[in-house]
Amino acid sequence: MASANCILYQGATPVFVDIDRRTLNMDVDLLAAKVRALRDTGCPVKALLPVHVFGQPCDMGRIMDIAREHELVVVEDACEALGAEFEGQAVGTFGHAAVLAFYPNKQMTTGEGGMLVTNDEVWARLFRSLRNQGRDDDGAWLCHVRLGYNYRLDELSAAQMERIEELLHKRERVAAWYTERLQGVAGVQVPYISPRTTRMSWFVYVVRLAAGIDRDAVMDRLAEQGIPTRPYFPPIHLQPLYRERFGYRAGNYPATEDVARRTLALPFHGNLGQAEVETVCRALEEALGSR
Ligand SMILES: Cc1ncc(COP(=O)(O)O)c(C=O)c1O
Known part of the structure; x- marks a missing residue:
């Protein structure tokens, strides 16, 4: 916002x-x-x-x-x-x-x-x-x-x-573990990195679920396992303030709306260990029914 x-x-x-x-x-x-x-x-x-x-x-x-x-x-x-x-x-x-x-x-x-x-x-x-x-x-x-x-x-x-370089490197490492682990998991698309992005700064680790998967149900199943996730991010134009002030409605920005329904931010910070990443990925596979 x-x-x-x-x-x-x-x-x-x-x-x-x-x-x-x-x-x-x-x-x-x-x-x-x-x-x-x-x-x-x-x-x-x-x-x-x-x-x-x-x-x-x-x-x-x-x-x-x-x-x-x-x-x-x-x-x-x-x-x-x-x-x-x-x-x-x-x-x-x-x-x-x-x-x-x-x-x-x-x-x-x-x-x-x-x-x-x-x-x-x-x-x-x-x-x-x-x-x-x-x-x-x-x-x-x-x-x-x-x-x-x-x-x-x-x-x-x-x-x-x-400390910025140290902090960025730690996050880069955790993101690489996630990508390595989740690449090829059915229904999960790992973050796309453009070839023109010569350095990514990892703020969050957001995967995209395949169309047709109920993202909110997956979030609930993960929450039951004690794994918090977030629906990053709902579109700004559909927030009540913007709907009311500018008259926006669903359908105005189709790509944004489609992606926003399917993205899922996984637990992410620089001090996550590889075993914790594994726990999250396993739970995600289970929640998707692919394990
Ligand atoms: C894209 C973007 N812009 C701006 C901000 C700054 O927000 P704030 O002014 O609330 O710190 C943030 C951080 O939350 C952000 O993610």
Whole structure:
């Protein structure tokens, strides 16, 4: 919800495009068509907000081309993808700015909060001022030039960043165990990694169940075995707030809706052992009736 809600906070209107069924990221052909169609009707399109879903980079080459063609700002939502790389380049370094998030379910956590990054000097000065009660951007302590906030991250929390490589490697290892174990299990599709994703940042481990399998019944059977799973993620456009405000309904984004009915996030964190992964996979096979 955070990705779309931040647009509402600014009084702007989020416009969605459907996803690429394999990567779960926005479909760039649909994006190009949507921007063109909006522009043709005189709609003032301002910015693109690509979300690197589940730690897999969007096609940033195409997205930046579309942005250049239409002179749009790009803000990358890299909240689920710290450390991921698209064709050898880190996510968060393509757009004009990017956000990262450090909630406890993320690759790195500071409890709450996140980070804003930019290569634009003017924006960097503005952001530093905004996070610091609007203090003058020359650093004068008691001179407040704009309406700012206390959005500072304390230094103890920020020091977590030193551990990021270790944290990412541990998650990578657990994801590899899952993939090795689940590849070839009937009814289960392991995460697709695009050849252009030169580094995946594992946020969650989400499998897709074959069409026709009752995902919620599988979740119930796993829960009975003490194995929690989550239906990541229900579509934003079908949330009550968005239905009510914009009139969205089922059928508006068919790929998103189909995938959302079938995805299942398995227990996942960097300290899971291989035996625990095996326990989850066995239980999943049993729940699917394939064992
Ligand atoms: C895609 C995405 N965007 C943004 C966020 C940041 O959310 P919040 O501002 O609630 O920390 C998250 C994390 O939950 C996320 O997964």
